[in-house]
Amino acid sequence: MTDGNYVDGSYYFYAPNKGAPIFFALAFAASGVLHFWQSYHYKFFRVTALYSFCCLLFTAGFALRIYGAWHYDDLDPFIASICLVYAAPPLLELANYHVLGRLLYYAPYCSPLHPGRVLSTFAFFSAIVEALNGWGASYTANQSLSRGEMAAGHALVKTSLVLQLFVMACFVVLAVEFHRRCARANVAGKRGVRGTLVTLYASVALIFTRTIFRVVEYFGVADLRWGPGMDVGGISPAIRYEVFFYVFEASLMLANVAMFNVRHPRRYLPEKYTVYLALDGVTEVDGPGWKDPRAFWLTVVDPFDLGGLMRGRNMRMDRFWEAGGGDGAGGGRKGSAAVLSANTFRCKDPHHLAWLRSLVSTYYGHGCSPTWKIPTHLVIPAMCSAIYMEEHRGRIVPLAVGIAYSTPMFNTPKSKVY
DSSP states (O other), X not given: OOOSSOOTTOSSSSOXXXXXXXXXXXXXXXXXXXXXXXXXXXXXXXXXXXXXXXXHHHHHHHHHHHHHHHOTTOHHHHHHHHHHHHHHHHHHHHHHHHHHHHHHHHSGGGOSSOHHHXXXXXXXXXXXXHHHHHHXXXXXXXXXXXXXXXXXXXXXXXXXXXXXXXXXXXXXXXXXHHHHHHHHTTOTTSHHHHHHHHHHHHHHHHHHHHHHHHHHXXXXXXXXXXXXXXXXXXXXXXHHXXXXXXXXXXXXXXXXXXXXXXXXXXXXXXXXXXXXXXXXXXOEEEOOOOOOOSOHHHHHHOTXXXXXXXXXXXXXXXXXXXXXSOSSSSOSOOSTTOEEEHHHHHHHOTTOOHHHHHHHHHHTTOTTOTTOOOOHHHHTTOOEEEEEEEEETTEEEEEEEEEOOOHHHHHSTTOOOO
């Protein structure tokens, strides 16, 4: 690292370290390759593809910084490196918004707003932040521009940083409110909810710390134009010493992407957004999903459907989670493998006895085909006894139940097993 003095001809202010950018370029490349493989392996590209893309931006940015470490007086690689490195963190925030939206789909009865609106609304603001940040960074990094052009660039970057903090604060408020509702519904401790929220909170803390550093750094350098013979005594150490960049920018963002390698969202959330956690907190149900009939642009500008509420339309009238299985009344199989269809489960098997029908069918040699049909003379005398293991208040309670299926239930043509 440097001694804090200006290096003649350097656009970085100092002579950049030659080893650090190599390490971070390789580290981000490795994390990006792993993210790509995880997205393919978990079939979760729609949610986690941004992590691979952000790692690609960081890798390219630090690769250019490697070149800049030997050619710190070359302007074009310097501008490109700054733009690439500073463009990635807002996209990592956008990835967090996508993960939170998928989490709201997973527990829809606790969602403060339509889950799909989390991504569309926050993506809209993130696009503004990204545009302002990239445009402003390209202006401020070029010290050969006029003072008026650089002042415009400074204003753009300042606006993007303040807006970024505001959007991040809104995200935290939304996540905390969702967490509070999950606690009231007794599902906050479930693995899918708790694991995802812990990861998001940690990611927000890392990105927030990085953004605060950027605010302090940028507001301290906004009006500076360094050159030979300048007085460095009044310049912030965040500008004079490269170590601050690697601690608060590179290391924090590497920790963020690596954390999502270890705590990948697919480890906690189902692949399909229509699969949600039932009200019993154990069963996962494949439901119809939460639909929004409004136009896309309207969902962006009015995510809470305030216009609909004023006209008497309630977007939460379709409470499909109350119609599915796993409502705590002794129904549904337990665990992530018990993914059931909410609508057909309610209509075809109101007493949650599909497992018994499948058992009888297999016993009589008819398998579990959706179109099986047991002869009447075999079904009428059938009386099946089983031990039904029901989870109740943390204890496993054996309940001996005797169930007789009537002739119409078994003799209905093309009846299905769900």
